[in-house]
Amino acid sequence: AQSVTQLGSHVSVSEGALVLLRCNYSSSVPPYLFWYVQYPNQGLQLLLKYTTGATLVKGINGFEAEFKKSETSFHLTKPSAHMSDAAEYFCAVTTSNTGNQFYFGTGTSLTVIP
Amino acid sequence: NAGVMQNPRHLVRRRGQEARLRCSPMKGHSHVYWYRQLPEEGLKFMVYLQKENIIDESGMPKERFSAEFPKEGPSILRIQQVVRGDSAAYFCASSRTRDGPRNTIYFGEGSWLTVV
Numbered sequence: 001a002q003s004v005t006q007l008g009s010h011v012s013v014s015e016g017a018l019v020l021l022r023c024n025y026s027s028s029v030p031p032y033l034f035w036y037v038q039y040p041n042q043g044l045q046l047l048l049k050y051t052t053g054a055t056l057v058k059g060i061n062g063f064e065a066e067f068k069k070s071e072t073s074f075h076l077t078k079p080s081a082h083m084s085d086a087a088e089y090f091c092a093v094t095t096s097n098t099g100n101q102f103y104f105g106t107g108t109s110l111t112v113i114p
Numbered sequence: 115n116a117g118v119m120q121n122p123r124h125l126v127r128r129r130g131q132e133a134r135l136r137c138s139p140m141k142g143h144s145h146v147y148w149y150r151q152l153p154e155e156g157l158k159f160m161v162y163l164q165k166e167n168i169i170d171e172s173g174m175p176k177e178r179f180s181a182e183f184p185k186e187g188p189s190i191l192r193i194q195q196v197v198r199g200d201s202a203a204y205f206c207a208s209s210r211t212r213d214g215p216r217n218t219i220y221f222g223e224g225s226w227l228t229v230v
Binding site: 004036041042043044045046049090092100101102103104105106107 | 118120145147149154155156157158159162170172173205209218219220221222223224226
């Protein structure tokens with residue numbers, strides 16, 4: 001079975017500071033990993049995904065994530081936070097075995113302090 | 115993700131009533147998924163459908179919940195005799211093929227159900 005753990009349900013950073021949102025996964029087969037962002041009362045927007053190939057994945061809005069198999073991690077980073085980054089962020093995992101069933105973490109709420 | 119259309123966006127039902135949530139997938143997509151997001155939780159998979167077929171309903175509650183995706187028209191998630199615990203955001207997603215991980219699925223903006 002697959003699962004995702006997001007450490008820290010709430011993260012606050014100052015505007016211009018580094019953003020680091022943590023995601024660890026559990027999977028017995030090679031995972032496919034995703035980060036989604038959700039703004040209040042809106043749906044999920046894909047930030048980036050890792051399927052195969054390069055382990056450092058770049059996404060939209062300056063975000064990137066690195067797949068580290070040895071650490072079973074897929075942490076999301078952004079060098080400089082912007083006020084517009086304030087939102088809920090979800091990490092998700094799926095595999096070729098689970099097809100289109102995604103397993104989501106419980107989310108991390110990012111607050112950006114001016 | 116604006117291509118996946120869900121309605122209504124907000125629905126209020128009294129306990130015991132029925133709730134029907136509709137989802138029109140993106141153009142060209144024939145695979146639809148429903149997820150539920152309870153307050154303070156992540157999204158939980160409910161059901162995966164193709165046209166006229168339920169492929170995987172392992173996440174659906176055993177009673178009161180049903181889903182369909184007819185040959186014509188939107189996918190419908192139906193909740194009978196709603197209870198307060200059904201209050202949640204229900205998200206629909208769609209993809210072009212079955213190979214979801216390589217073929218990004220797109221989420222709609224959700225339907226927020228409130229049971230009073």
